[in-house]
Amino acid sequence: QVDNTTIWCKDWSAVSINLNGNAGKTIRLFFKTADCTFRRHFGYAYIDVNSECSSEFVGATYCPDDTAVNVTAPYGYQSYRWFNSSFTQVLGTQQTIRLSPPPVSGTTIAVEIVPYDGYGCLDTLYAQLIDTLNVIANAGKDTVSCNQKPVQIGAISKPGLVYSWSPATGLSNPAIANPLANPGSTTTYTLTTRNNGGGCLTTDDVVVRSSFIDNSLQLTGKAVYCQGSGDSSILSVLPNDRIQWFIDNAPITGANQQQYKVTKTGSYHAMLFNKDGCSINTVKQDIFIDKAKPGITYPVQYAVIELPIQLQARQFGFSAIWSPAVNLNTPASYTPIFTGTTDQLYSIEIKTVTGCVTVDKQLVKTIPHVDIYVPTAFTPNNDGLNDFLRPALLGIKELRYFRIFNRWGQLVFETRNALPGWNGNLNGILQATQVVVWMAEGTGVDNKVYTRKGISTLIR
Incomplete structure (x- = not known):
């Protein structure tokens, strides 16, 4: 089962195809399955073609010093x-017959093959047994195993031959023709090949050189720091034949040295190459270089004398320190409480986990009482002076509304924000000189509601 799904597997099924008279032609094989419902099941078929095609039975040619002969008839028949x-004389009834000791070279034997129903007719095949087999062991070419990555040695197996590798250390299977080799150190492997009758023993050697690259990556400095703080990140690897550094999986031009100084945020690694042609990547190292936010000046806060008011620093970083600490209950806080009788300018030092420091400013003005003031006149002529009619909030923490009416009682402007105010336009039309009535209501820092009204003159 795979992920609670039942997988059915069938063992290998071998068949034989008579290709006599088809030399030089292209053969196409068609496979058909009738056991799966369309779109409800799936199946895979694996095909392995025996490269030792010949007109002889497997085992019909044997070694002079074999102690036995195993002759195999073609696959895919019901009985033999x-x-x-x-x-x-009946010699056997299996697909493979073992003759021990081997008969005299030149002996002919026959096999009667019966196909499955509907797949042909009874037939008789003949094999002449001759002792001219020559076995050559093939251990393959010398090769390199990089960083203990398995490499294949040997060659394609041939039917009727027996294989044995020595030493067996580091081999996936020492009893096959082409195992995977993964030695811990350079090793010479000896392949012994013989016929399955025991004769024609031959050997061959192959050297598997174990080449290892130390891909350790060292960080000197910090992986996270603030630009301009004096900190840095330097990545180092051990010496190699060639080095290439990468950022976010893209090669860095000219970065081929043993050490690399990081200059920007990214994910870094190096690819290392040695003289044996091996290569390997290091682990990735994430580097984050932060940049301090510029400081700003907060809007003026008005506080009624001896009445507590909560101040608010920008919400980022992990700590905020207000300086000087006078008239504050907790200067090491984002939201200290101010209680005082005089004006005070504060510097707020905000630090991030990366070490960046931002300094903001906050002016607190003390007033004897909460109030809302509106100018008696304004001149909306775009000269930058008194172009807007707006309320001045003293100790008001929330403006509920600010409304302006013309002489006919028509509402010409309404807002809940003190800025920017009314510019003297109504529906995109400049209003003439006139007297307007304004009304304002807000919640003070003492949590009381304050309502004010009055008149102002629009001057053109």
């Missing part, structure tokens, strides 16, 4: 019967 050349 082996006979001597005169058909006077």
